[in-house]
Amino acid sequence: MNKETTIVGVAALIIGFLLGALVGAKFMSGSVTPAGQQAMPQAGGAMVNPGQSAARIAELEQVVAKDPKNLQAWITLGNDYFDANQAQKAVQAYGKALAIDPNNANVLTDQGVMFRALGFFDRALANFEKANKLDPKHLQSLYNIGIVYAVDLKQPAKARATFEALLQKDQTSDLARQAREMLQQLPAAK
The missing domain is CATH 1.25.40.10 (Tetratricopeptide repeat domain)
Structure with a gap:
């Protein structure tokens, strides 16, 4: 093997390692979600x-x-x-x-996300609905209601109505963008 081939091989190895580390870091930070899982925004956010x-x-x-x-x-x-x-x-x-x-809508919502993680979808839904009733401008709880209906309870009509209600309240936020994406993924209304 000549010197140029060795240098190219070492450079390729280093680049591969760096790309692997970058992809791994993105996955661990939560910016990449495992296939088939719908993410909900997290409570603390910082790693x-x-x-x-x-x-x-x-x-x-x-x-x-x-x-x-x-x-x-x-x-x-x-x-x-x-x-x-x-x-x-x-x-x-x-x-x-x-x-x-x-009456803390944020805590109700965070607890609801944890109920959902434990598979207690009805309890999660109850928390999200209470949070949204307490604060009708609390878009996170409304979005989470839609997620539970769409993903967990397989009730696309209720999910569609929930995401549309969110979009009536807000058109520009990141949650509005996510609601539009979820609406596109739902089966067509009959």
Whole structure:
């Protein structure tokens, strides 16, 4: 093998490694969703080192143990469990927050997403509907209602009505774009 062939081979290997790392990073960050899964926007959004996340969760668990009426600590703990894919613990933490503030549309919606992750679609739907009733401008809960009807309950007519209602309230947001995409994926109305 000559020197040029070796250099080209090493360069190809390095490029392949870098491309693989880039694709892997996109998948781990959630910007790529596994095929066939409909994503719902996440609670916290920021990627956290698993070690830092565990330490922060432990710290928040101590805070709520000492101060069980600390609404913000319960919400943050729920969000951290959400981000760590600990759905059952997130549901419980959000439940504690809702015991303090039962009319928090954001917490109801986040808990609903976790109910959905656990396969409790009726409970998820109830949370999303309550959040949207409390705050009719809460588009995230309305979008999530449509997702449950479309993906989980296989009720395309109700999903279509929900996504159309969202588009009547908003035409320009990212949720409006996602609602239009979901409408295109639904079977034609009969």
